[in-house]
Amino acid sequence: xxxLYSHQLxxxxxxxxxxxxxxxxxxxxxxxxxxxxxxxQAVFAASDTARTMAARGDPFTLIALGGxxxxxxxxxxxxxxxxxxxxxxxxxxxxxxxxxxxxxxxAHLETAYAVRTTNQCLSMAWERFxxxxxxxxxxxxxxxxxxxxxxxxxxxxxxxxxxxxxxxxRLVENGAKRHADFGDSTYLLEPNLKSGHGGLRDYHTLLWYxxxxxxxxxRKELEHHGILSHDEFETLExxxxxxxxxxxxxxxxxxxxxxxxxxxxxxxxxKLLGYxxxxxxxxxxxxxxxxxxxxDFIKQINQIVTEDILYTRSPRSGRQRVKPTKTPGxxxxxxxxxxxxxxxxxxxxxxxxxxxxxxxxxxxxISMESRRIVADFAHLVDRDFKESPGNARDFERILASSLxxxxxxxxxxxxxxxxxxxxxxxxxxxxxxxxxxHLYPVDKHSIRCVQIINGFKRRKKDPGTDLYSAVFNxxxxxxxxxxxxxxxxxxxxxxxxxxxxxxxxxxxxxxxRLGYKPAEVREACFLVQNHLFLVKTATRRDISDEETxxxxxxxxxxxxxxxxxYLLSVAxxxxxGPKAWNDWTENLLRDLFLKTLxxxxxxELASRKATRIIEGKKAEVLALKPREWDKGGLLKELDxxxxxxxxxxxxxxxxxxxxxxxxxEDRSFAWKITREADSTVRTIAICGRDRPGFYSKIAGVFFxxxxxxxxxxxxxxxxxxxxxxxxxxxxxxxxxxxxxWAKAEQELYRALDDDTFLSRLESKIPKSLAPPKGQILKPNxxxxxxAASSFxxxxxxxxxxxxxxxxxxxNTLYRQDLDVRMAMASTKVDQVVDVFxxxxxxxxxxxxxxxxxxxxxxxxxALPTINEEIPDEENRSNxxxx
Amino acid sequence: xxxIEAIIKPFKLDDVKESLNExxxxxxxxxEVKGYGRQKGHKEIYRGAEYVVDFVPKIKLEIIVDSARxxxxxxxxxxxxxxxxxxxxxxxxxxxEQVIRVRTGETGNEAL
Numbered sequence: 003x004x005x006l007y008s009h010q011l012x013x014x015x016x017x018x019x020x021x022x023x024x025x026x027x028x029x030x031x032x033x034x035x036x037x038x039x040x041x042x043q044a045v046f047a048a049s050d051t052a053r054t055m056a057a058r059g060d061p062f063t064l065i066a067l068g069g070x071x072x073x074x075x076x077x078x079x080x081x082x083x084x085x086x087x088x089x090x091x092x093x094x095x096x097x098x099x100x101x102x103x104x105x106x107x108x109a110h111l112e113t114a115y116a117v118r119t120t121n122q123c124l125s126m127a128w129e130r131f132x133x134x135x136x137x138x139x140x141x142x143x144x145x146x147x148x149x150x151x152x153x154x155x156x157x158x159x160x161x162x163x164x165x166x167x168x169x170x171x172r173l174v175e176n177g178a179k180r181h182a183d184f185g186d187s188t189y190l191l192e193p194n195l196k197s198g199h200g201g202l203r204d205y206h207t208l209l210w211y212x213x214x215x216x217x218x219x220x221r222k223e224l225e226h227h228g229i230l231s232h233d234e235f236e237t238l239e240x241x242x243x244x245x246x247x248x249x250x251x252x253x254x255x256x257x258x259x260x261x262x263x264x265x266x267x268x269x270x271x272x273k274l275l276g277y278x279x280x281x282x283x284x285x286x287x288x289x290x291x292x293x294x295x296x297x298d299f300i301k302q303i304n305q306i307v308t309e310d311i312l313y314t315r316s317p318r319s320g321r322q323r324v325k326p327t328k329t330p331g332x333x334x335x336x337x338x339x340x341x342x343x344x345x346x347x348x349x350x351x352x353x354x355x356x357x358x359x360x361x362x363x364x365x366x367x368i369s370m371e372s373r374r375i376v377a378d379f380a381h382l383v384d385r386d387f388k389e390s391p392g393n394a395r396d397f398e399r400i401l402a403s404s405l406x407x408x409x410x411x412x413x414x415x416x417x418x419x420x421x422x423x424x425x426x427x428x429x430x431x432x433x434x435x436x437x438x439x440h441l442y443p444v445d446k447h448s449i450r451c452v453q454i455i456n457g458f459k460r461r462k463k464d465p466g467t468d469l470y471s472a473v474f475n476x477x478x479x480x481x482x483x484x485x486x487x488x489x490x491x492x493x494x495x496x497x498x499x500x501x502x503x504x505x506x507x508x509x510x511x512x513x514x515r516l517g518y519k520p521a522e523v524r525e526a527c528f529l530v531q532n533h534l535f536l537v538k539t540a541t542r543r544d545i546s547d548e549e550t551x552x553x554x555x556x557x558x559x560x561x562x563x564x565x566x567x568y569l570l571s572v573a574x575x576x577x578x579g580p581k582a583w584n585d586w587t588e589n590l591l592r593d594l595f596l597k598t599l600x601x602x603x604x605x606e607l608a609s610r611k612a613t614r615i616i617e618g619k620k621a622e623v624l625a626l627k628p629r630e631w632d633k634g635g636l637l638k639e640l641d642x643x644x645x646x647x648x649x650x651x652x653x654x655x656x657x658x659x660x661x662x663x664x665x666x667e668d669r670s671f672a673w674k675i676t677r678e679a680d681s682t683v684r685t686i687a688i689c690g691r692d693r694p695g696f697y698s699k700i701a702g703v704f705f706x707x708x709x710x711x712x713x714x715x716x717x718x719x720x721x722x723x724x725x726x727x728x729x730x731x732x733x734x735x736x737x738x739x740x741x742x743w744a745k746a747e748q749e750l751y752r753a754l755d756d757d758t759f760l761s762r763l764e765s766k767i768p769k770s771l772a773p774p775k776g777q778i779l780k781p782n783x784x785x786x787x788x789a790a791s792s793f794x795x796x797x798x799x800x801x802x803x804x805x806x807x808x809x810x811x812x813n814t815l816y817r818q819d820l821d822v823r824m825a826m827a828s829t830k831v832d833q834v835v836d837v838f839x840x841x842x843x844x845x846x847x848x849x850x851x852x853x854x855x856x857x858x859x860x861x862x863x864a865l866p867t868i869n870e871e872i873p874d875e876e877n878r879s880n881x882x883x884x
Numbered sequence: 885x886x887x888i889e890a891i892i893k894p895f896k897l898d899d900v901k902e903s904l905n906e907x908x909x910x911x912x913x914x915x916e917v918k919g920y921g922r923q924k925g926h927k928e929i930y931r932g933a934e935y936v937v938d939f940v941p942k943i944k945l946e947i948i949v950d951s952a953r954x955x956x957x958x959x960x961x962x963x964x965x966x967x968x969x970x971x972x973x974x975x976x977x978x979x980x981e982q983v984i985r986v987r988t989g990e991t992g993n994e995a996l
Contacts, residue, residue, distance in 0.1 A: 469930060469935060472930060473930075541894055541895065542894075542895045542898065543895050544893065544895055544967065544969075545895075546969070546971065584916070586916040586917075586918060586941050587916075589918070589939075589941050590894065590941050592928075592935060593928065596928035596929075596930060596935065597928070599930070600928075721968075722968045722969070789929070792928060844971070845969060845971065849927060
């Protein structure tokens with residue numbers, strides 16, 4: 003159905019939009035609202051249905067809600083309409099809708115309408131907060147005014163009598179939830195113009211607050227009622243107009259109600275708004291910089307007012323009560339921090355810092371006027387100012403008080419003082435990184451990183467499991483961590499060099515200038531240089547491999563430094579955006595942190611000394627020039643060897659093992675028997691591919707051949723290669739020793755192929771055993787330790803030695819589906835102590851207590867019981883009395 | 885056409901991607917996933933508090949190829965993702981009925 007009025011509406015609207023695009027119609031929002039008003043008034047006047055209803059005693063009015071009510075209608079904003087009946091809704095209301103709303107739908111205007119009575123409106127308002135806020139913006143369009151006025155009168159009376167406190171609380175809560183949902187428009191590279199922090203909704207909240215507290219009718223009254231100062235109001239007007247302009251443009255470009263400024267539209271938008279490339283910055287970057295400045299202002303105003311609501315539940319009173327602070331020259335007036343007098347600043351420029359210190363300490367915002375004063379006096383920041391130790395201490399305080407809800411560092415950036423104090427920051431100011439990961443410009447990202455680190459201090463949702471606050475509370479020299487957080491990306495200003503390295507250089511310059519000690523400078527530089535190290539290692543290396551943790555530990559060296567680097571890595575990732583931080587990455591990083599920490603705690607594998615020894619050994623091996631190895635291949639092989647192995651072996655032995663490794667080729671093992679002249683000991687080095695049972699089968703073959711094992715070591719060599727070293731007594735038959743060894747070698751091949759080959763040995767393990775005469779009887783002991791290593795369960799066995807002992811133990815472990823990764827056997831004075839590093843066939847530790855107990859019992863059962871062979875009288879009598 | 889779905893260790897992603905590029909496979913979907921099979925999670929202790937990692941982080945790759953190439957792709961992934969240890973992952977292969985390129989409406993192999 004063609005409708006005359008909607009036709010007129012569309013025509014007028016199209017003309018208005020054309021004007022807007024050409025001349026930037028300044029009153030566009032009001033003009034568009036007026037056109038809609040005219041449509042409703044015309045339809046209402048012409049409606050027979052409306053007349054009949056009024057005549058029958060069902061008068062109703064048309065009321066504009068939401069943005070339409072505020073007269074802030076953007077191109078594709080919803081038209082929010084309330085059809086309000088005084089007492090009852092007549093049955094033929096559908097007719098009315100058809101006349102009023104359908105033509106709008108036909109014209110493709112998004113229209114949301116509600117038909118309610120006054121009572122319905124009121125009960126809904128107290129039930130649903132979103133309905134309540136629409137009434138705050140309600141505006142009469144046409145119909146008998148008394149229907150509208152009555153609703154408003156009752157609404158306001160009930161609000162003030164019964165719902166005031168609750169409504170204010172919900173206003174604040176709603177804001178907080180919205181900010182969490184939509185993010186911060188002052189940071190985000192794809193900001194939401196309406197709902198993000200610093201977006202239009204923040205201003206609406208301000209307006210609603212004014213309406214609730216002071217019943218203000220228009221924006222202008224925000225100033226009259228002392229909610230905003232004159233300067234604040236002027237800046238708000240300018241910021242709102244800028245954002246509305248963009249929002250209208252965005253609606254026009256996308257052809258729909260779109261409030262998120264996606265990358266796709268930013269370049270075009272900048273062009274439409276007349277931004278050109280300037281001074282090495284792209285037009286679009288300048289545009290976003292300007293937008294961020296505006297949204298930042300609205301965010302600050304919103305925070306200031308939110309804080310008013312939270313702390314005072316009333317707008318600032320008109321009285322100018324002045325309260326002093328701890329710092330002379332800085333005062334508090336109407337819950338804002340001010341300079342006491344502008345005249346004092348030139349002679350005491352440190353006040354420029356102090357005002358931020360006081361604001362951060364008291365959590366009271368700095369007044370807009372004083373912010374401007376800081377900007378005006380920023381030229382006072384000269385060399386003396388920058389090198390003053392007092393200012394450096396103040397800056398530390400500012401860093402430490404910078405929080406998410408109250409970010410004084412951000413205000414410092416906004417005034418330009420941060421860049422004056424640390425000129426190196428200019429290189430990353432408003433620098434936008436066009437890629438998928440980064441949501442924020444570099445300077446905002448860096449500040450966010452600092453506030454996230456500070457946030458760890460108070461995260462106590464679940465004190466038992468909140469790792470970050472647990473770690474943070476153990477960090478000493480937090481200022482170094484915070485400084486590293488602020489400067490970690492400062493190298494990004496120079497696209498020509500690698501940003502971590504460049505950043506470390508710049509950080510060194512800054513910290514030296516600020517007067518930090520060499521050790522502090524070194525620590526901060528290390529953190530900046532390595533801020534991506536943990537994340538890269540966690541995602542690109544096998545963290546289930548002990549060597550990865552050892553590698554990290556060797557680089558990081560101290561636990562204190564690891565803690566800082568971990569928190570910096572987490573904060574940096576969190577500050578980057580959801581693509582860089584999710585619980586997937588969090589898991590990997592946490593795992594690597596805890597494992598590296600364990601390695602550092604034990605120290606033996608990655609201490610400075612250990613690293614020095616290992617490097618020395620590698621050099622010696624290189625100098626020995628093993629045959630069949632070229633330098634490149636050898637270096638690669640040495641790098642892949644585990645620290646544990648390198649620490650324990652002499653260079654000459656390593657060279658020998660390198661030879662064995664060459665022989666291995668695709669066989670399952672290669673061994674070498676060394677006999678020293680007239681010694682009764684043989685050393686057997688075995689290089690093989692690790693697989694479950696490998697170790698127990700070697701021990702079994704020795705047992706089978708009556709070769710008594712005097713000592714044994716097993717190492718992971720790197721990759722899946724293991725190196726086992728045994729010291730055994732030679733075969734009894736020395737004449738045919740070579741043949742004997744050849745037979746043993748064949749038997750080992752068979753045992754590895756055939757799992758049952760060594761089964762018959764199990765019956766040869768003695769059932770009971772007596773210790774050598776004269777010794778005090780000690781029971782067999784099995785200790786299982788899960789705490790010492792992140793990667794292995796460590797099993798220690800104390801028992802009297804007998805041929806086959808090692809086989810008895812390792813065969814049991816094998817039958818329990820455990821993999822022996824490392825082993826050390828040595829003899830105490832009376833007992834043998836065998837230590838085994840084991841894990842399940844899946845590579846996990848054995849955590850479950852019942853499983854630990856099961857394994858313990860299995861090993862104990864495999865050992866002979868301890869008896870006294872020929873007990874002397876004394877001992878026997880003792881036993882009888884027990 | 886076949887869909888090949890591979891669950892691999894995160895740090896093997898670059899190797900696998902490179903090997904696939906070498907045989908001319910350039911398109912794939914990559915998802916960060918968590919799960920567990922025979923390789924269960926584990927726990928770590930910090931200051932007496934336990935941190936349990938019950939799901940192991942993995943990468944899921946999805947690739948659609950012409951049936952004739954499926955075997956080759958599977959072998960390539962297998963080789964590149966192998967560390968010889970537990971938890972190297974699994975590969976699933978399943979038939980795909982149809983592929984349509986949204987922009988052009990092309991179907992079948994042309995849309996790959």
